[in-house]
Amino acid sequence: MNTPSGASGLVAEGVTISYGAVPVVRDVSLRIPDGGFTMIIGPNGCGKSTMIKAFARGLRPAGGRVMLHGRDIWSYRGREAARRVALLPQNPIAPDGISVRGLLRRGRYPHHTLLRQWSPDDDAAIGFALERTGLNDLAEAQVGELSGGQRQRAWIAMVLAQQTDLLLLDEPTTFLDIAHQYELLELCRELRDEGKTIVAVLHDLNQACRYATHLVAMRAGRIVAEGAPAEIVTPALVEEVFDLRCEIVPDPQTGTPMVVPEDRRRAAAAT
């Protein structure tokens, strides 16, 4: 939308973040490729969600900086940053009695001012978001009464209504069944093809390998490896990151790496 040309999107420069005294993210530097679908993977507690929050001004780094288009993200005004980066957290709260359209309207908040709490662009943006997520028929439905898959689509729609170039998704597939997981990932890929830059935290390694254009593997608050999935995903990396012995085979559908965990009993019998 209103991206200053030249400087690239999101960059973490030596970011350190602590809850209390324990650093969760240690001196991480990461450049999010513009126009890519970046996925951050790693075991529980490795700091991947923390990184996503830092990219969306949810947490202020104790050390280092997060740069947005060449400026420290904390030097922006709140709504200014929110017109450039959108975040869908793990457990967003839908206010009681809100409709899908009402939720999307709240996504327009960064585009409003004190006196202009509505703009003609709102309808276009909300219409687009409903269309892309297939929620046109449910626009007036209560968010609280939607199914899990529909609700997650409504939240994605809210983030889309925000009309940012950058979308950050924190474990967007966690509460979805497997069909809805793939539906959501396909949607993300289409959005990326249309020019958005997407960053997601994901638990499923095979899904990440299939959809990511850029994969970031974290462990214990540091980045272990990053790059295209085909280049970096090896048995050695999976063992280093997840403590899991495995075999890597090509995905029969896409040819991307697919992780097949080792069967322990068979491995034991072989030795």
Next chain:
Amino acid sequence: MTPIRAVSPRGVVTFGRAVAIPVGRASVVVVIVTVALIVVAAVATLSLGRLGIPLADLPGAVFGGAEGKEAFVLERLRGPRLAVAVGTGAALGLSGALFQTVTRNPLGSPDVIGLSAGAGAGAAVVALFLPGVLPVPVGALVGAVGAMALLYVSTGTGFRNPGRLIVAGIGVTAVSTAFTQYVVYAVERDRATALTAYLNGSLAARSWEHAATIWAVLLVVAPLVVLVAGRLVIGEMGDEVAAALGAEPARTRAVSVVLSVVLSAGAVSVAGPVAFIALTAPQIARRLTGGPGPHLVSAALVGALLLVLADLAAQQSPVPGNLPVGIYTLAVGGLYLGYLLTREWRKGSL
């Protein structure tokens, strides 16, 4: 300049190009109806009873100047009392709506975090140690502010954590209540009775100065509430979403709590700690209006209506002894809360 007009289907009030504010139709209806009811209750307050100004004479007395007994009733007795009731009710309703929204807790109200109890302890200090030196309401104000300072220090996070706030409120309430009860125990009966009546929240014998105090507080705080209202709405979606939308949740919460406390402290200083208005007015407003959002304007108006009605009951009640209005709000508020509870229970949503 384009005049104010409503873009009908979306209900957006615009004023030229600079202003565009969406207004829900339900909110407009609730506001109009509540204002009308306040007017009706106000007329009843002025005209009912032995001292009441007959309905036929009321317009003349209000707009044309009153004489004799009517002037006394209007200008000394019921007029200022009514103005205090409307202002205090509105302040409490607004205060409760702010607090419930930021704590995301339907039980959240300044009473719950110990403000009323602190005010009571402040009043008790004055009654015990400084009788005649300071007016009791000043003691209440100091007590309320002191309770807030204690909360601020003990939560350590500038009112940013709702859970801590409510737990700390339990502590502040307990120590304040214990102290107040000790004072009520220790002083002689007449002073204990007067103090207890005040601590229930009373509108008896209020002057125009009381009215000016609470309305001044409202006029100062209301514009600041308008400034945070937009962010407050976004804050309903949780801190992470709010931060990502640029609504600065932590700062918004701190500012809102301070504004809520100022409103409540103002109300306490003119009327004593009137129970339950701050708790129930936002709930009623929310149910009347429907949908999400803090419904700040409706909550303020419902608060004003509730207090005017309660005071009407207090003035016209057949019960001897002129009970303070706070006893009525306590009883009715309690019953209303019970009604809510059983209804939600039937719906199985609690």
Next chain:
Amino acid sequence: MVTGTGTPPREAGAKRPGPTRRPSFPLIGLIGLVAVVVLGLAVFASVAFGSRPTSISEVLAVLNGTADPGVATVVESRYPRTALGVFAGLCLAVAGTLMQGVTRNPLADPGLLGITSGAAAGIVTATAFLGASGQWAGVWWALAGALLAGLLVHVIGAAGSGAGLVRLVLAGAVVSAVLTAYVQAVTLGKPRVFDSYRYWVVGALGGRDFDVLGAVLPPAVLGLLVAVLLSPALNTLALGDESASALGANPALTRTGGLVAAVLLSTAATAAVGPIAFVGLAVPHIVRALVGVDFRLRIVFSAVVGPALLLLADVVGRLVLRPQELMVGVVTAFVGAPALLLAVRRMKGAS
């Protein structure tokens, strides 16, 4: 919500010694011994110290029956309040432990159950309309009022299953509000009733005799019995309703029984000595820090630590303003509230 969620309780029936915080048996025995000694000292202090000074040797002489009658009267006048202190401390502490076990909320306090306002309404009704006279004649009525209010709160708030806490607190608030309005309305019009109410509501051990104790003993004994019987089931309840059912316990029945016992116990205490804050809140936390999460141990230790704490608070109240007295309810609030506020500062960031 509050400090120290602690380690999860050990699964019932698990044989292997899991990594729990429960201290070893000799250590528990030692802690128990110390607690009993502290209680003994507290009882002695309660008999020995008062607004009128009595020396240790005088007190010992009274206990041997060799003192002069004047001193004996002074010291013996402290027996009822000491007994009441032991009784109320025990009741409140065990009730608090039960509440925290039943609701799984570390802040559950018997005061939330509408018991205080019920007892107050009972006293006020008796003195205002039924001609009860004398400062403490209302104890039977307080007992009845508190029981009725407690059961009412329970019926509104805890019927059915599931997350009962919010509903229970709401129900407590409702019943308290209506009863308090009633109490205030009656007392403000009748000076004599107001007096008996304000002397009761401050919460004090002094000025009562053994008759009071006799009146409140039956419900307390019943409540204590239920508490002891329920304590193994409470251990399973701590694992959550589903796990408790899977282990063969009946969560709904356990919860109901626990709440009824808590109501009986705190009603007995409140009717006898008035509302006393924080004993029911603080003792369960202290006890859990001492002996771990096993409810069988926690209930036994509450019954020792509660009386010790309440008696010590009462002794402090007698000494700080000598020759006047500070009521024990005021002392516990002034000690307990700062402790709670300090604990708040250490709370986790969760909201």
